[in-house]
Amino acid sequence: xxxxxxxxxxxxxxxxxxxxxxxxxxxxxxxxxxxxxxxxxxxxxxxxxxxxxxxxxxxxxxxxxxxxxxxxxxxxxxxxxxxxxxxxxxxxxxxxxxxxxxxxxxxxxxxxxxxxxxxxxxxxxxxxxxxxxxxxxxxxxxxxxxxxxxxxxxxxxxxxxxxxxxxxxxxxxxxxxxxxxxxxxxxxxxxxxxxxxxxxxxxxxxxxxxxxxxxxxxxxxxxxxxxxxxxxxxxxxxxxxxxxxxxxxxxxxxxxxxxxxxxxxxxxxxxxxxxxxxxxxxxxxxxxxxxxxxxxxxxxxxxxxxxxxxxxxxxxxxxxxxxxxxxxxxxxxxxxxxxxxxxxxxxxxxxxxxxxxxxxxxxxxxxxxxxxxxxxxxxxxxxxxx
Numbered sequence: 001x002x003x004x005x006x007x008x009x010x011x012x013x014x015x016x017x018x019x020x021x022x023x024x025x026x027x028x029x030x031x032x033x034x035x036x037x038x039x040x041x042x043x044x045x046x047x048x049x050x051x052x053x054x055x056x057x058x059x060x061x062x063x064x065x066x067x068x069x070x071x072x073x074x075x076x077x078x079x080x081x082x083x084x085x086x087x088x089x090x091x092x093x094x095x096x097x098x099x100x101x102x103x104x105x106x107x108x109x110x111x112x113x114x115x116x117x118x119x120x121x122x123x124x125x126x127x128x129x130x131x132x133x134x135x136x137x138x139x140x141x142x143x144x145x146x147x148x149x150x151x152x153x154x155x156x157x158x159x160x161x162x163x164x165x166x167x168x169x170x171x172x173x174x175x176x177x178x179x180x181x182x183x184x185x186x187x188x189x190x191x192x193x194x195x196x197x198x199x200x201x202x203x204x205x206x207x208x209x210x211x212x213x214x215x216x217x218x219x220x221x222x223x224x225x226x227x228x229x230x231x232x233x234x235x236x237x238x239x240x241x242x243x244x245x246x247x248x249x250x251x252x253x254x255x256x257x258x259x260x261x262x263x264x265x266x267x268x269x270x271x272x273x274x275x276x277x278x279x280x281x282x283x284x285x286x287x288x289x290x291x292x293x294x295x296x297x298x299x300x301x302x303x304x305x306x307x308x309x310x311x312x313x314x315x316x317x318x319x320x321x322x323x324x325x326x327x328x329x330x331x332x333x334x335x336x337x338x339x340x341x342x343x344x345x346x347x348x349x350x351x352x353x354x355x356x357x358x359x360x361x362x363x364x365x366x367x368x369x370x371x372x373x374x375x376x377x378x379x380x381x382x383x384x385x386x
Contacts, residue, residue, distance in 0.1 A: 006046040013105050014038055014053060017075075024074040025061070033060040046104065047181065054111035065117050069127050072109055079133040082164050084209040106131050110140030121148060125155050132170040139182050141174035149187060153194055160201040165210060172202050172213040178220040192221045196232065203236060204244060211247045218251035226255055230262045237266050257312070257328045259371030269310040269333075269370040274303035277367055278341055280376035287350055289358050293379050296345045297367045301336035309334040311344040312368040318361030318381070327356070328368065350381055 014037045018030040037056040044052055061068035081088040109131055113124050125144060128137035144152040156171045173179070175195045177188040188195050195217065202214050222229040233248045240248065248266070255263035261271050279298040287293050301307045311331040316324040334342035350358050360382045366373045 006044070006049060009046055009049055009104055011038060011041065013108075014041070016105070017053065017057075017108065020075040020077065021057070021061075021071065025071045028071075029060055033057070036060075047107075050104065050107040051111050051115065053108040054115060057108065057112045058116035065120055066123060069113070069117065069120060069123050072112060073127050073130050076106075076109070076130055076134050079164075080135070080166060082166070084165065084207050086209070104135070106135035106137075107139060110137055114140045114143040121151060125152070128170075129159070129167060133164055133166050136166070136173065137170055138173040138176075138179060141170060142179070142182055142185060145175065145185055146183070146187075149194070153198075156198055160198055165205075165207045168202060168205060168207075169210045169213050171198055172210060172217050176213075176217045176220045178223060188221075189224045192225055192228065195221065196228075203247065211243070212250065215247045215250035219254050222252070222255050226260060226263075229255070230260070230266070233263065234266050256310070256371075257330070259312075259328075259368055259373070261371050264310065264371050267310075268308045271370050271372050272303065272307060274301060275307065275309055275369040275372070276300050276302055277369070277374045277376055280365075280367065282365060282377050282379050284379070286380045286382065288385055289360070289381060289383050290351045293348045293350055294345065295348065295365060295376070296343055297331070297376060298341055298343045299334060299336070299367075299369060300341045301338060304338050306338065307336050309336060309342070310368075310370055313346055313348070314366040314368055314373065315348065316364040316366075317356070318359050318363055320357075320359050322361070324364070331367075 014034055018028070018034050018037075021033075022028040022030045033056050036059065037053045041049060041052065057072070058068075061071055110128070113127055113131075117124055121144065128141050128144075131137045131140070141152070156175070159167050159171050162168055175185070175188065175198060177185045177192065177195070179185075199214050199217060202210055205211050205214070218229050218232065229251065233252055237245055237248050252260075252263045252267065256267065264271065276299070277297060278300040279296075281294075281296045283294050284291075295313055297311055297313075299309055299311060301309070310333050313329045313331050314326050315329065316326050319325055329346055329348060331346050332344040334344065336342055352358060358381060362378050362380050364378045365376050367376045368374075
């Protein structure tokens, strides 16, 4: 079994933070800070650990919040290389290079700003600017965005042109309406216009790290405003090069998976009655929980014109109540000449997963041909071999 995520964020993070704070603020009581931060630490999950450390920081830094912020910023250490993290050279700092959780270390600093500082808006924004050049401020920037949206957006409109890639990426990632592990930005769920204005500046960023974040932000927006994102995607696709079109494809992934016809059409997969399932094979017809089921779909283009086909699978999984819940699996794409036939094969695990529990029963299977559902059969699932 994989090591729990929280265990990769262990006591060494607390000790490191104490050393860095006392190095810039000699009056910092490292021993009492460490004892407080580690009290109950092992029972906490990852994010509560970060908040627990932040609370200990607040108790042991000066009560003058402006001074405390200055100390935190001074303790941050060297910036990350100004490039896509995938291309960055080792920092030479073992605690960073040898720890996949090193970036989360700075979440404690962000929680200190977000939860233990009142006021000092400009100083907080400057601190977030510095933190994000070491890891990311995508979580802590959300408090200013929620509480002072206009003032924060004014900063972000300057940061979209910042020479530092991590600052530009903060603009797109921090404004995601549905950022995982954080609260939702309800005002942007209601009206994404301010976010879209920022993304316009970043859609052709020279770094993939930023463009990927732009796509993720659009994908968030699509869950509340699908038609708005379709219009943006259509415009970006029409005058975009290969790189921008890759961004658009990633941004439309939720809409494509849901079979949104306009999103599919942008990518060249227009709905058509001329696409037909010629043959379907589901094996085994009776599977046992823990095994795998293979679905092979042969698709025919019955029109007189070539066709691009996106073939996905939708399985209606049986729930404990006997009702069903559909889940879509990506299949593949086909380029079919008139009267041409192509086959897509997909293997589906019916083992128990943390995100999906399987139950005995008959599971219906549909093929989605450019978003249009075609029934192709079913398979039975049992707990023991029949």
